[in-house]
Amino acid sequence: MIAAALSACDRASPLAVDALPVVDASDGGADVQLDGAPAHDAGAESTGADLVGGNTAPPGPVCAALPPSGPSVLGFSGALPGASARIGQVSADRLELAFDSGAALQFWWRGPPLGFAVGETVRLERVCASMLSRPCWEVVRGAGTLAAVWVETGPSTGGASPPRALPGAPTLALGPRCVHLAESFTCRFAPAVWASVFPVQADWQGSTTSIPAGTTGAVGPWQVTNVVAAAGPGSMTMNCIEDGGFMVAVTVLGPS
Numbered sequence: 001m002i003a004a005a006l007s008a009c010d011r012a013s014p015l016a017v018d019a020l021p022v023v024d025a026s027d028g029g030a031d032v033q034l035d036g037a038p039a040h041d042a043g044a045e046s047t048g049a050d051l052v053g054g055n056t057a058p059p060g061p062v063c064a065a066l067p068p069s070g071p072s073v074l075g076f077s078g079a080l081p082g083a084s085a086r087i088g089q090v091s092a093d094r095l096e097l098a099f100d101s102g103a104a105l106q107f108w109w110r111g112p113p114l115g116f117a118v119g120e121t122v123r124l125e126r127v128c129a130s131m132l133s134r135p136c137w138e139v140v141r142g143a144g145t146l147a148a149v150w151v152e153t154g155p156s157t158g159g160a161s162p163p164r165a166l167p168g169a170p171t172l173a174l175g176p177r178c179v180h181l182a183e184s185f186t187c188r189f190a191p192a193v194w195a196s197v198f199p200v201q202a203d204w205q206g207s208t209t210s211i212p213a214g215t216t217g218a219v220g221p222w223q224v225t226n227v228v229a230a231a232g233p234g235s236m237t238m239n240c241i242e243d244g245g246f247m248v249a250v251t252v253l254g255p256s
Contacts, residue, residue, distance in 0.1 A: 063178035063197050074227065074249055075138035075149040077106040080124050087120045087142075095140060095147075097124070107140050107147070111216055111225035111251040115145040129164055137166050146256040151249045160198065160231045160246035169252050170222050174229060175199035175210050182233060198229040200250055222254035 081103040088104070089096035095107040095114060116122065120142050127148075128136035139148045150163040162173045177196040200211045204220035211217035216225040231246035 058179050059194055060177050060179045060196070063180045073108045074110060074151050074251070075108060076124070077108060080126070081105065082124070084121060084123050087116050087118050087122060090114055090116050090118060097122075097140075107138075107149075109147065109149070109251065110227045110249075111147075112223045112253050114147055114253070116140070116142050116147075127166055137163070139166075141256050144256055146252075146254055148252045149249075150251075151247070153245060153247045155245060160196070160229065160248055162200070163248065163250050166252065169254060170202040170204040170219050170224060172224070172250060173201045173203070174248070175201045177231075195233055196231040198231075198248075200224065200226040200229055220254075222252060225251040225253075227251060 081099045081101055085097040085099050085105065087095055088098040092113065093109055095109070095116060097105045097107060099105070123141045125139040125141060126136040127139055128134070135150065135152045137148050137150050139146065146169075148166055148169065150166075152161065152163070154161075160174060165171060175198060177198050179194040179196055182195040197213050199213065200217075202209050202211060202217060202219045202222070202224045204222055207219055209217045209219045209224075211224055211226040213226050213229050216223055218224075227249035229248045229250070
């Protein structure tokens with residue numbers, strides 16, 4: 001099972017125990033479709049398929065350090081009761097959202113301080129590549145501030161993928177990985193099992209910055225947090241089925 005923090009413990013997955021789910025808020029709110037959104041392209045550096053095998057040599061540079069634990073949840077805490085809400089409370093890790101219907105919702109966050117004011121009216125969006133496509137960006141848009149969350153998990157054999165484009169925000173990609181050793185419970189014949197950690201590369205109008213996992217970087221007026229970008233070992237053969245899974249969790253904060 002995918003989990004939320006990178007770990008050097010005896011696990012095939014690089015992620016710790018607390019799951020970081022993508023909340024399906026399809027019952028309400030504003031769904032925004034991206035026209036011409038690019039398809040996911042894991043690329044040669046973004047697959048976990050080569051991380052189980054008979055070679056003890058690492059398949060890439062060894063990570064100097066592992067990022068800190070991620071949060072247990074990001075984005076909206078449930079289905080959206082409406083497309084707009086008022087800010088009831090601003091905390092370091094969440095917004096409390098109040099609706100005219102009396103409903104309440106949280107927007108969980110990891111990154112720089114959120115620049116919203118108590119009492120401010122904000123628009124809530126789920127920005128998707130298509131009406132049937134998941135995951136989506138989960139967005140809170142105020143008069144001058146936009147906060148957005150992306151979380152995707154999947155099988156490591158399919159490769160980790162960068163977030164899809166969010167209109168008006170920096171373009172994001174996964175940079176070259178580093179690797180660390182992880183113990184496999186299913187492929188014990190393999191003398192070495194490796195897990196991957198990725199930086200996120202953010203580009204804004206020709207300016208690019210590389211953001212290591214667990215850190216925040218600035219590009220133009222935007223701040224991008226690479227909460228976690230990692231893939232566990234993956235192999236599917238007659239003698240070994242290993243899937244540590246991948247997780248890419250990113251937050252973006254900038255002008256609305």
